[in-house]
Amino acid sequence: MSELDRSQIQGHIESWVDPLLEQSLGSVGAVKSVGIEGKRVSVVIELPYACAHEHDALKRALSARVAETGADAEVEVQITQNIAAHSGQHKLPGLEGVRNIIAVASGKGGVGKSTTTTNLALALKAQGARVGVLDADIYGPSQGMMLGVPSGTRPQTAEEKYFLPVESLGVQVMSMSFLVDDNTPMVWRGPMVSGALQQLLNQTRWEDLDYLLIDMPPGTGDIQLTLSQRVPVSGAVIVTTPQDIALLDACKGIEMFRKVDIPVLGVIENMSTHICSNCGHEEAIFGSGGGDKLANEYQCELLGQMPLALAIREQADSGQPSVVADPDGPHAQRYLEIAAKLSARLAQRASQSSRIPNISIFGD
Structure with missing residues (x-):
């Protein structure tokens, strides 16, 4: 193959738009190399977000992209992930060992925020990220139980002044x-x-985390204010249900994060539908369209919708959340899709904010 062929193939690959990032691979600098050896094309891609479960589909898409050039070649695509640290509000100093902090919040209690946080953390891990969870619900902590940490577990200490986080299920x-x-x-x-x-x-003392998810207490009180003043939060996720009263409180949560300059990366609509455990019938018993309406009103994305399902509750209560209890099941797949979207939105936001606008000079 000629050098011109290699340039043509590289151009085709760089112009391919990642469906989650909604940007071309070239624009985010994801194409690290394109090599030609005989009739073999080797491509190295480094993605800025966590999506390990999407790699096979991406490889197929890029192989098809090379075929569009008319090249009769064997294509080998290698995909890696490099999740960068993104800045937070007010240029606050970050936490050692943590690249990105994501607050998972809700306007009111009872919407499944903690269950969502647990499964989201496990889904990000399954997508190839290093993840931690900080249970900031001081009055009603539940992350230990949901992540299967035995009752009575105490964290080890270091240098007589640091706690070492407990590790469970790889988180x-x-x-x-x-x-x-x-x-x-x-x-x-x-x-x-x-x-x-x-x-x-x-x-x-967190150890080399791509994401630290903070399970926030409901509301807009002391914990939320302390967090916004003390650590740089890369973004927030709002969990709500379709009910009007939940959406009303979710609006307050979004407005609060806006006031303290923390971007809202998206909305997760929990208990979107009820699935009958006997016949499988799915019904929107709490109403429908609420998450979409909230996301549209505040120009953010509906990251996903989760059903009100008995299995999700039982698995979380047993310390084996859906993502690990039934990794190939429909609930786990939804959490994996939400995790990839969330990671992509943070990477997308960072790339957009780092762009320098063009300066045009007009003559008098």
């Missing part, structure tokens, strides 16, 4: 439930809760 996790007895209520006023969160944030 690093830190929670107030690891520091107190299970039945001990946190009868604390706001300043004490804020102080506890700061201690968990600043004294946990």
Whole structure:
């Protein structure tokens, strides 16, 4: 093959638009090399987001892209992922060992935010990212139980001043439930809760995380304000249900993040439909279209919709959430799709914000 052929093939590959990033591979610098050896084409792609489950489809798409040039060649595509650190609000100093912090929040309780956080963390891990979870719901911590951490587990310490996160199901996790007895209520006023969160944030030694998901308590109170003032949050995800009352509170959550300059990466509509465990009939018992309406109103994306299914609740309660309990099942597949979209939206936002606008000079 001639050099011209190689340039043509590389151009075709670079112009291919990634369906999740919604940008061409060339524009995000994802094409690292295109090599020609006889009738063999070798392509190396480095993606800026986590999507390990999408790699096979991407390889097929790029092989077809090479075939469009008329080249009669064997195509070998190698795909890697490199998740960069993205800046947060107010140029706050980051947490050591953490590249990106994502807050998972809801306007009100009872919408399945903690279950969503757990499965989202496991889905990001399954997509090839290193993930941690910080349980910031001081009054009602639940991440330890959902991630299968045995009751009574205590974190190890380092240098007599740092907590080492507990690792379970391949995810690093830190929670107030690891520091107190299970039945001990946190009868604390706001300043004490804020102080506890700061201690968990600043004294946990995370190890090389691509994403730290923070399971926020419901509402827009002390914890949310403390988080926005202390650490750079790369983005937030809002969990809601289709009900009007839940959407009303979700709006307040989005407005709060906007006021503290934290971008909302998207909305997850939980309990979107009810699936009958006997016949499989699916019905929108809480209404429909609420997540779409919320996302459209605030110019963000509906990342996905999860059903109200008995299996999701039972698996989370047993410490084996859907993504690990039934990785090939429909619920796990939905969480994997949401995780890839979320990771892509953060990478997309970073690439767009880093672009320098053109300066045009007009003569008098």
